[in-house]
Amino acid sequence: MSKRQRLDKILSNLGFGTRKEVKDLIKSGAIEIDGVIAKDVGLQVDPLGQNIKVNNKELVYREVIYIMMNKPQGVVSATEDKRDTTVVDLLEDSLQAFQPAPVGRLDKDTEGLLLITNDGQLAHKLLSPKKHVPKTYFAHIEGRVGELDIRAFEQGITLDDGYTTLPAQLKVLTQGEISQVEIIIYEGKFHQIKRMFQAVDKKVVYLKRIAMGRLQLDESLDIGKYRELREDELSLLQDNDGMSN
Ligand code: URA
Numbered sequence: 001m002s003k004r005q006r007l008d009k010i011l012s013n014l015g016f017g018t019r020k021e022v023k024d025l026i027k028s029g030a031i032e033i034d035g036v037i038a039k040d041v042g043l044q045v046d047p048l049g050q051n052i053k054v055n056n057k058e059l060v061y062r063e064v065i066y067i068m069m070n071k072p073q074g075v076v077s078a079t080e081d082k083r084d085t086t087v088v089d090l091l092e093d094s095l096q097a098f099q100p101a102p103v104g105r106l107d108k109d110t111e112g113l114l115l116i117t118n119d120g121q122l123a124h125k126l127l128s129p130k131k132h133v134p135k136t137y138f139a140h141i142e143g144r145v146g147e148l149d150i151r152a153f154e155q156g157i158t159l160d161d162g163y164t165t166l167p168a169q170l171k172v173l174t175q176g177e178i179s180q181v182e183i184i185i186y187e188g189k190f191h192q193i194k195r196m197f198q199a200v201d202k203k204v205v206y207l208k209r210i211a212m213g214r215l216q217l218d219e220s221l222d223i224g225k226y227r228e229l230r231e232d233e234l235s236l237l238q239d240n241d242g243m244s245n
Contacts, residue, residue, distance in 0.1 A: 007031065010045060011025065013097060014059070015097030023041045031054055032052070033050055033051070033052055047059075066237075068215070068217070068233070069224075070111070070112060070223050071087055071114040071223075072223045075089070077104070084108065087102050088100065091116070091226065103123045110207045111207070111209075112137070112209035112217055116226070132187065133186070134184050134185070137183050137185070137208065138173075138180070139207045139208070140180055141180075142204075143202040145175060148200075149200050154169070157196045159196070163189065165185070165187065166186045193207060215237055
């Protein structure tokens with residue numbers, strides 16, 4: 001898909017500033033198109049087929065972005081919020097310019113893997129209740145989690161509102177007054193994991209998502225940090241077979 005667009009529009013869509021700021025940038029001679037300095041703000045450019053340099057740095061043009069964030073506690077999974085900082089607020093301006101949104105929600109106090117994208121189609125596919133995309137979490141649970149819980153989760157848990165969840169896989173990593181567990185669920189009801197443990201008289205005291213479909217959280221990303229997905233990671237999500245483990 002190669003479309004010619006006005007140079008000022010391309011640059012402002014990529015987060016180089018307002019139309020006015022971009023105009024000044026172009027006028028200053030900072031932009032080169034195929035090796036020639038561009039001074040015309042309305043120049044028609046094919047951003048995919050032509051080489052664009054900004055201050056001598058080649059521009060990596062894209063229309064969709066896919067960001068993996070290691071979500072910190074205390075921020076909400078939304079694009080904007082009156083009270084709280086959102087995951088989108090944490091992104092640098094050049095990424096916010098793409099108007100991405102989080103794919104689904106993690107609670108304010110949940111950490112871990114959150115995908116943020118402006119690819120609505122992929123988001124829809126990942127969130128569709130029919131697709132049963134597995135989501136893997138690591139949790140600390142108040143109370144001894146044991147064999148009975150594993151079996152109950154395998155059967156599906158009836159929540160406080162009467163809804164019975166799909167079977168979920170629960171693995172006990174360490175057992176104690178605080179047990180460490182891994183759990184895989186195939187849907188995304190409101191506070192689902194917390195409510196599943198509540199139904200077996202236990203309490204989630206720490207929750208972190210570590211995978212969505214076959215996409216794993218990059219553990220080298222510090223809490224609150226993010227990066228764009230690599231090609232191989234993106235194809236894990238785009239591939240229909242990549243939805244389930
Ligand atoms: N289940 C929860 O209870 N909270 C989350 O953030 C995700 C799954």
